[in-house]
Amino acid sequence: MCLGIPARVVEPVDTDQQTVLVDNRGHVQRVSAALLLTDSHTVPQPGDWVVVHLGFVLSRMDDAEARSVLASLDDLPAEGWSIVGDLPGGTKQPFMTWGRYAETFLVVVEPTAASILTGRRLARLTGMEGAPRVGLVVNRVREADDAERVAHRTGLPLLGSVPFDPAVATADRRGVAILDHDPTGPTPEAVSSLVESLRAEVESK
Amino acid sequence: MKIAVVGKGGSGKTTTAAVLARVLARQGRRTLALDCDSNPNLGISLGLGEEITERLIAVRDAVIAGEEQHAASADEVVQRFGADALDGVRLAVVSAIEHPHPGCPCCGISPEQLLRELVMEEGVVVADFEAGLGTVMRLAGCPVDVVVVVVEPTAKSLEVGRRAADLVAETSLGRLVLVANRVRDKDDVARITAVFADLEPVLVPDDEAIVEAERNGLAPLDAAPDSAAVRALVGLAEGLSVAVPG
Numbered sequence: 001m002c003l004g005i006p007a008r009v010v011e012p013v014d015t016d017q018q019t020v021l022v023d024n025r026g027h028v029q030r031v032s033a034a035l036l037l038t039d040s041h042t043v044p045q046p047g048d049w050v051v052v053h054l055g056f057v058l059s060r061m062d063d064a065e066a067r068s069v070l071a072s073l074d075d076l077p078a079e080g081w082s083i084v085g086d087l088p089g090g091t092k093q094p095f096m097t098w099g100r101y102a103e104t105f106l107v108v109v110e111p112t113a114a115s116i117l118t119g120r121r122l123a124r125l126t127g128m129e130g131a132p133r134v135g136l137v138v139n140r141v142r143e144a145d146d147a148e149r150v151a152h153r154t155g156l157p158l159l160g161s162v163p164f165d166p167a168v169a170t171a172d173r174r175g176v177a178i179l180d181h182d183p184t185g186p187t188p189e190a191v192s193s194l195v196e197s198l199r200a201e202v203e204s205k
Numbered sequence: 206m207k208i209a210v211v212g213k214g215g216s217g218k219t220t221t222a223a224v225l226a227r228v229l230a231r232q233g234r235r236t237l238a239l240d241c242d243s244n245p246n247l248g249i250s251l252g253l254g255e256e257i258t259e260r261l262i263a264v265r266d267a268v269i270a271g272e273e274q275h276a277a278s279a280d281e282v283v284q285r286f287g288a289d290a291l292d293g294v295r296l297a298v299v300s301a302i303e304h305p306h307p308g309c310p311c312c313g314i315s316p317e318q319l320l321r322e323l324v325m326e327e328g329v330v331v332a333d334f335e336a337g338l339g340t341v342m343r344l345a346g347c348p349v350d351v352v353v354v355v356v357e358p359t360a361k362s363l364e365v366g367r368r369a370a371d372l373v374a375e376t377s378l379g380r381l382v383l384v385a386n387r388v389r390d391k392d393d394v395a396r397i398t399a400v401f402a403d404l405e406p407v408l409v410p411d412d413e414a415i416v417e418a419e420r421n422g423l424a425p426l427d428a429a430p431d432s433a434a435v436r437a438l439v440g441l442a443e444g445l446s447v448a449v450p451g
Contacts, residue, residue: 011307017318021307030305030313032343055301055339089214089336090244113255113422114219114246121244121262142420169389173396175360
């Protein structure tokens, strides 16, 4: 899931660098205005609302619309629905715009040095406002002790693990979901048991 | 020479950038490797190890926390947020940070703008960018010498790569080189050529030696110099060096 988020312009647009400083509920960031500046009639002024998506201003937004979008995000149904947001890779998005909307973070780590380093950075999510539930899913497990080792090194509680599965690479090459490509294979099986663990964990609270 | 490495997440951008940087440095060129990812890991692929890779992030975090001064120039960014890697490569972490100071050379400009401002002359800079197409859009108007688009033979990766390649051509960003990673068989080659009939991709075979190096936190160039995948990337680097002298 990748949505644009309303943010407020803080400083006049830097038309030379094509950037603008915006405030997304206290999170101030410099974003590119290049896409907006192709139409010079729409240069936003400080105080105006704009839609920001992954570092780019996509468009302007009027005051009522911006407030209504932010209100709807606050009102995302939590009862009776399961909302799964697939955030961009890395460590930026969970802490920035999306952190406050999630109750549970699944940190997916593979047993490589770079991925473990990333997992360790994401372990800080536990300290965020609202104290979200943060669990570890170890992916592409090849050795018996991979999952435990990653849990130990990231400091995250292990919620589930998924074995290395060549069928995933084949499904990705064909552009089909692994659930359709190999419904009874090791990956769907592992993810099903992850869902059960997650449900048990949620219900125990 | 300025080289930008772009592509979808997980396609092997960082591994590719690391091998390019070290091979170009081995040829005696002053080489700077820029880690532009907001989750910087290039140090590990360069062979610097986890400790130094993490220390570089800590320096960046200290600036965010207000415990460290901001850098006053692009050169100071390279010095303060950098470390010396093997073969004479200088690594600098220049990823975007939270709460940037507008116009500040160390945080108020994008990695793309920093790449534009760096004066390389005889030297080489290899910039490992954030996943996705944002970089290619942000680089528009500041051409580089070579744009390396990295793909793997999956439907999604090829689609992102195709869009990146088209954008590079439309905006005349630089010479386009396509690297196809994790190529398993002739079906994979067919998938790649079906999408990129107009280009001659550098084919990098799927190679367990790379997986093993990544699991051990080692540079593939050190852990598996003779593996087929590393040899393919070394070949690309040597080709670039010949094609763009100086």
